[in-house]
Amino acid sequence: xxxxxxxxxxxxxxxxxxxxxxxxxxxxxxxxxxxxxxxxxxxxxxxxxxxxxxxxxxxxxxxxxxxxxxxxxxxxxxxxxxxxxxxxxxxxxxxxxxxxxxxxxxxxxxxxxxxxxxxxxxxxxxxxxxxxxxxxxxxxxxxxxxxxxxxxxxxxxxxxxxxxxxxxxxxxxxxxxxxxxxxxxxxxxxxxxxxxxxxxxxxxxxxxxxxxxxxxxxxxxxxxxxxxxxxxxxxxxxxxxxxxxxxxxxxxxxxxxxxxxxxxxxxxxxxxxxxxxx
Amino acid sequence: xxxxxxxxxxxxxxxxxxxxxxxxxxxxxxxxxxxxxxxxxxxxxxxxxxxxxxxxxxxxxxxxxxxxxxxxxxxxxxxxxxxxxxxxxxxxxxxxxxxxxxxxxxxxxxxxxxxxxxxxxxxxxxxxxxxxxxxxxxxxxxxxxxxxxxxxxxxxxxxxxxxxxxxxxxxxxxxxxxxxxxxxxxxxxxxxxxxxxxxxxxxxxxxxxxxxxxxxxxxxxxxxxxxxxxxxxxxxxxxxxxxxxxxxxxxxxxxxxxxxxxxxxxxxxxxxxxxxxx
Numbered sequence: 052x053x054x055x056x057x058x059x060x061x062x063x064x065x066x067x068x069x070x071x072x073x074x075x076x077x078x079x080x081x082x083x084x085x086x087x088x089x090x091x092x093x094x095x096x097x098x099x100x101x102x103x104x105x106x107x108x109x110x111x112x113x114x115x116x117x118x119x120x121x122x123x124x125x126x127x128x129x130x131x132x133x134x135x136x137x138x139x140x141x142x143x144x145x146x147x148x149x150x151x152x153x154x155x156x157x158x159x160x161x162x163x164x165x166x167x168x169x170x171x172x173x174x175x176x177x178x179x180x181x182x183x184x185x186x187x188x189x190x191x192x193x194x195x196x197x198x199x200x201x202x203x204x205x206x207x208x209x210x211x212x213x214x215x216x217x218x219x220x221x222x223x224x225x226x227x228x229x230x231x232x233x234x235x236x237x238x239x240x241x242x243x244x245x246x247x248x249x250x251x252x253x254x255x256x257x258x259x260x261x262x263x264x265x266x267x268x269x270x271x272x273x274x275x276x277x278x279x280x281x282x283x284x285x286x287x288x289x290x291x292x293x294x295x296x297x298x299x300x301x302x303x304x305x306x307x308x309x310x311x312x313x314x315x316x317x318x319x320x321x322x323x324x325x326x327x328x329x
Numbered sequence: 330x331x332x333x334x335x336x337x338x339x340x341x342x343x344x345x346x347x348x349x350x351x352x353x354x355x356x357x358x359x360x361x362x363x364x365x366x367x368x369x370x371x372x373x374x375x376x377x378x379x380x381x382x383x384x385x386x387x388x389x390x391x392x393x394x395x396x397x398x399x400x401x402x403x404x405x406x407x408x409x410x411x412x413x414x415x416x417x418x419x420x421x422x423x424x425x426x427x428x429x430x431x432x433x434x435x436x437x438x439x440x441x442x443x444x445x446x447x448x449x450x451x452x453x454x455x456x457x458x459x460x461x462x463x464x465x466x467x468x469x470x471x472x473x474x475x476x477x478x479x480x481x482x483x484x485x486x487x488x489x490x491x492x493x494x495x496x497x498x499x500x501x502x503x504x505x506x507x508x509x510x511x512x513x514x515x516x517x518x519x520x521x522x523x524x525x526x527x528x529x530x531x532x533x534x535x536x537x538x539x540x541x542x543x544x545x546x547x548x549x550x551x552x553x554x555x556x557x558x559x560x561x562x563x564x565x566x567x568x569x570x571x572x573x574x575x576x577x578x579x580x581x582x583x584x585x586x587x588x589x590x591x592x593x594x595x596x597x598x599x600x601x602x603x604x605x606x607x
Binding site for chain 2: 058062145148151152153154155156157158177178181182183185186188207208211212213214215
């Protein structure tokens with residue numbers, strides 16, 4: 052496994068790499084990332100994992116500065132996972148002029164759901180992913196369903212900007228108590244960590260109700276928000292949406308996803324469940 | 330020479346094409362385009378010319394509908410020029426959902442010079458060129474210096490979004506009387522056509538003055554605008570700018586470009602001259 056820090060070296064390696072599957076990450080790897088890597092391995096001759104904490108996708112007051120940077124531990128975790136290259140550019144390698152002047156602007160979806168609470172986040176994601184796609188030139192790229200809106204944005208940009216890359220969605224890794232694996236779980240106090248599985252429990256209950264025939268999504272959402280608030284969560288949103296487009300879901304829709312974001316103390320957690328009504 | 334209309338067929342062809350040089354056009358080819366093709370041939374095993382009148386880069390009230398579509402004549406002109414593929418997608422092939430949801434947003438330069446008079450134009454250019462780059466996957470792409478601001482935007486987006494493509498600028502083709510070759514010259518009445526070389530004459534005169542040591546660019550610009558107006562032109566701008574960045578030029582700058590846009594009757598013409606003061 053090589054660790055490559057520059058675009059030029061990565062491109063040099065890429066010339067002879069055959070079919071490449073790509074897993075972009077911000078590092079601080081956990082089992083959820085390793086599941087992405089294992090999925091990637093099924094699709095290509097070589098797997099590239101990028102590790103880059105992308106300033107562009109953090110808003111003011113967000114956790115860019117304290118986001119954990121753990122390259123050595125990350126590299127150790129990737130050994131034995133069949134990864135060909137870890138691409139770990141420093142900030143000046145990807146943003147040599149500090150500012151990024153050309154940006155990929157997603158449609159209105161970027162201002163909904165998480166985008167309402169993180170202005171500019173999905174522009175930052177779309178832009179850095181475009182850059183990384185152009186650097187790595189993968190045939191396949193794997194994204195976790197945990198960041199469901201991000202997955203929708205990536206799918207949209209690949210289709211709309213004609214990237215010749217297959218996007219492979221990978222199921223969310225979970226702790227035994229159901230909590231979705233996330234680097235941000237490390238911010239939780241022990242008491243918050245004990246409480247955190249309530250989010251997945253709430254989503255599971257909503258999914259069961261919808262599978263049972265409930266189609267009054269607005270009511271279901273309002274009850275879920277109230278329950279979570281009562282348990283001490285600050286809820287950003289809990290919504291039922293179209294699984295593909297993330298448009299607001301309506302009664303009769305066959306593929307929906309329940310998406311949620313809420314804060315426990317200072318830590319913002321997100322999760323979701325897909326519900327197939329076909 | 331193959332004429333390919335779909336993304337899928339182009340990609341199939343691309344797999345075995347070796348090093349590819351790309352010349353994106355809107356068709357209605359003239360000698361200026363053929364100069365681009367000849368430059369492209371110097372850089373690659375195979376040349377792809379795209380012909381696509383891109384609705385995104387036309388503003389309301391601009392000439393999208395009457396822009397000449399002359400695929401058969403264009404193909405005839407390209408025969409014997411060593412072109413491997415003419416890529417001529419129809420509109421639904423590039424914009425299957427009609428709307429383009431993900432756009433490449435250039436920096437403020439997009440609102441200056443031509444951008445002041447053509448809002449959204451450079452976003453449309455940057456977006457379609459990104460799409461075409463992702464479809465054609467060229468190693469090299471040739472752009473004419475006649476559209477100097479477009480060239481600057483393309484250079485910027487390639488650098489900033491990490492496209493692995495060499496951008497080759499190609500000198501402006503000119504009629505014997507100096508008029509820059511342009512598809513829009515066909516809109517000129519005979520009287521306007523006779524008058525049109527005044528623009529290049531004005532630029533040449535300014536360039537001579539600057540080479541002669543004049544650095545009071547604002548004065549030079551004001552005089553040129555007044556002279557052109559007196560001759561019956563409606564001037565959008567005549568400006569001295571930095572050749573690379575297109576930032577406003579200052580006394581002491583070594584590489585400048587004089588850029589101009591003005592209308593004769595209903596036809597808008599643009600031209601420019603680079604001045605090297607090193």
